[in-house]
Amino acid sequence: MHCKDLTEKLDDYMDGGLDQATAEAIASHAGTCETCRAVIERARELRGLLGDYPVPQAQAGFYDRALVRATHKGGRRQRNRWLLSGFGSAVAAGLAAWVIFGLLPDVPQTPDALASIPGVTIALEEERTINLVFASATALDGATLTLSLPDGIELAGFPGQREITWTTSLKAGRNLLPLTLVALTPTGGELIAHLQHNERNRTFRLRVDVS
Amino acid sequence: MSNAEQNLNFERIVRPHFDRLYRLAWRLTGNKAEAEDLFQELLVKAYGLLDDLVAIEEPGSWLSRVMYNLFVDQHRRYTRQRMHLVDEGHLPGAGLADLAGDLDPVTDIERLENLMRLDAALGQLSEEHRLIVLLHDTEGYKLKEIQDITGVPVGTIKSRLHRARARLRDILSPDGTFS
């Protein structure tokens, strides 16, 4: 067993899809090879994280209400109010991308987190929703949020505006800011979100690449 | 069959699958409002197809497939235009903060941070990669079940899963370690 073989078989190994002899060969190689041991360890950690990735349960009564609406004669579902349905002809650009900015003050930022600016890739001239998440340990009332857009990137509904500022309140916990971006040129660049609350400032950067 | 009987019959078939379908809706949409919409839309559609539904041997996988198709159609039809902060109930992994308290606080913050990093890393995957890794590694669907739901062949699913995991490992630990 060589390191390369192990890497190739890693998924099957993790999924328990290998015959016993091969699995044992991997285990014994990992026993002597530190690099491969670390590779397996990372794969296990990732699996653990994914297995632990929660979704909330349905709210009490939701299933019953959904059943009643479905079986009620002529029952039409009601779209959640914030989901606009008036864009029937627009091209939806698939799922939103998620970018999370932590504001948890007591958690030291790891060097990794500081070094890597999150990035998203959007297609030219196609709307794409980017969900910015601001995770805050405390509620921030009356915060000012300023968005600066790179050249060639516009916020849908705000044509020609490079900078947009508004006042908002953040709850303790996670706050979602969905932005629908459109790239007008293939250049891309950095989108900057600047959050100001009382005397405190935080700047968040998001790299936007255009494909 | 009377209306009331018909409704009971419908409920008897679909209710056992609700939790799994609701989770699937979350994995597809990534947020509560759309997950609820999708779930509701599925029930409306399924009720209209009750005659077919009663004859189906595995209604659970049929319902999952219909939900997936509705989701794909919906995303062709709608785009979203929102410009406000909404509450955390609309997030994937919403309620992460509620998990705090049971565990030792340090571990807990680490877990929260790790999950948030996972959230962010998943956001960098393409949607088909993200969906497959969530269905397989998080929800425990088998490759064959994912094929039945999405119509994507098992071989393709396997290679997407492989690439998605490798990418996640890279994003989460560019230097080879998680922490």
Ligand SMILES: [Zn+2]
């Ligand atoms: Zn090795």
